[in-house]
Amino acid sequence: MSASLESLMRQGRAAVLRPLAQASTLPPAFYTSPEIFEAETARVFARNWVSVGRASEIPNAGDRFRIDVAGEPLLIVRGKDGEVRALSAVCRHRWMLLGTGVESSGTISCPYHKWTYALDGSLMAAPLMEKAEEFEHKDCALPAFGCDVWNGFIFVNLSGDAAPLARSLAPLAAEFAPWKMDEMEIVGQIEFDQPYNWKVLVDNFMEAYHHFAIHPETFEPNYPAAISHAEETSAPFAVLRMPREGNGLSDSLFKPLDGIPDRARRGFSVFNVYPSMLLAVLADSVVWYRMEIAGVAHFKLTVYLLAHPQSLDVPDVETLKTFLREGTFAVHMEDIAACDGVQKGLMSGAARAGRLSHLEGAIHEHQKWLLGELGRA
Ligand code: FES
Numbered sequence: 114m115s116a117s118l119e120s121l122m123r124q125g126r127a128a129v130l131r132p133l134a135q136a137s138t139l140p141p142a143f144y145t146s147p148e149i150f151e152a153e154t155a156r157v158f159a160r161n162w163v164s165v166g167r168a169s170e171i172p173n174a175g176d177r178f179r180i181d182v183a184g185e186p187l188l189i190v191r192g193k194d195g196e197v198r199a200l201s202a203v204c205r206h207r208w209m210l211l212g213t214g215v216e217s218s219g220t221i222s223c224p225y226h227k228w229t230y231a232l233d234g235s236l237m238a239a240p241l242m243e244k245a246e247e248f249e250h251k252d253c254a255l256p257a258f259g260c261d262v263w264n265g266f267i268f269v270n271l272s273g274d275a276a277p278l279a280r281s282l283a284p285l286a287a288e289f290a291p292w293k294m295d296e297m298e299i300v301g302q303i304e305f306d307q308p309y310n311w312k313v314l315v316d317n318f319m320e321a322y323h324h325f326a327i328h329p330e331t332f333e334p335n336y337p338a339a340i341s342h343a344e345e346t347s348a349p350f351a352v353l354r355m356p357r358e359g360n361g362l363s364d365s366l367f368k369p370l371d372g373i374p375d376r377a378r379r380g381f382s383v384f385n386v387y388p389s390m391l392l393a394v395l396a397d398s399v400v401w402y403r404m405e406i407a408g409v410a411h412f413k414l415t416v417y418l419l420a421h422p423q424s425l426d427v428p429d430v431e432t433l434k435t436f437l438r439e440g441t442f443a444v445h446m447e448d449i450a451a452c453d454g455v456q457k458g459l460m461s462g463a464a465r466a467g468r469l470s471h472l473e474g475a476i477h478e479h480q481k482w483l484l485g486e487l488g489r490a
């Protein structure tokens with residue numbers, strides 16, 4: 114670890130590693146420094162399981178999409194054997210990127226010189242290479258990274274040394290079981306290009322302290338800041354509960370799922386499955402904020418709106434899906450105003466670590482975890 118990284122880590126630990134009532138946030142450099150970003154990429158995003166998509170997005174052999182994880186271009190592909198794989202999207206010839214967005218075909222063909230790969234990454238054909246001596250197709254397979262599916266979410270582990278996915282997320286399994294998320298379908302998707310550090314959104318998502326200021330009409334009346342509360346968890350996640358005002362039933366657009374706990378009908382919870390999988394778990398749906406991190410102050414955000422077929426068995430469901438899309442968009446636009454302002458503030462020479470409210474325990478939990486990961490050899 115470089116001397117400047119050591120010194121930032123010392124400042125981070127001094128601010129964060131205290132009881133919540135005495136703690137501050139991570140110092141601004143953790144949100145703005147290229148060196149911290151590089152360390153997060155290598156030690157956090159390359160080493161942990163990162164959620165990249167839904168298995169239902171690639172139902173058939175040959176279906177695939179491109180995504181970057183920790184700066185690594187990947188193709189997430191459904192094979193002929195039904196397996197979902199995370200293949201390197203870098204051609205083994207001269208590094209052209211394979212694929213753009215969402216595609217489907219029986220082979221993966223490089224647009225540059227048409228080397229063609231099978232869906233498991235093995236090289237099938239390379240035109241006009243017959244004079245290259247000792248050129249072997251078997252030496253040119255696309256590397257495959259750790260990839261697994263949990264609750265219908267596809268996860269990738271670049272380093273290959275994370276614990277098996279189901280074991281890593283075992284502490285969440287019972288909590289999520291009643292939602293049967295593996296059976297949920299995508300009922301809407303909204304994309305945003307976000308010019309701020311990924312943790313600015315994580316922090317925003319994981320506290321309701323801002324409800325009365327930023328969402329005075331959309332959230333505060335029903336889910337008031339003052340009665341929200343974080344739970345202490347051990348890794349791998351943080352959770353914030355947002356009970357409904359007066360212990361009333363939450364209004365649901367779709368049908369609330371059978372078998373969910375009473376608490377889930379009288380409010381909702383948000384989770385950060387570390388490092389950055391943001392989920393709002395409601396009585397009738399799940400909202401997932403998928404971040405594709407592109408730089409220290411840039412990520413692509415895709416908001417996935419998910420619901421179980423049971424919940425969607427209601428009259429005029431298409432109109433309700435549109436309401437959900439529009440409502441989610443409107444709330445996120447309110448949050449964008451805050452996140453944009455925070456990013457500008459973070460760049461100021463006057464910015465320093467800020468004290469946390471008792472309502473910001475989920476931010477504190479995440480930052481403690483992050484310091485632990487960054488400090489791991
Ligand atoms: S770079 Fe892919 S075939 Fe040449």
Ligand SMILES: [Fe+2]
Pocket residue numbers: 317323327328448
């Ligand atoms: Fe918000």
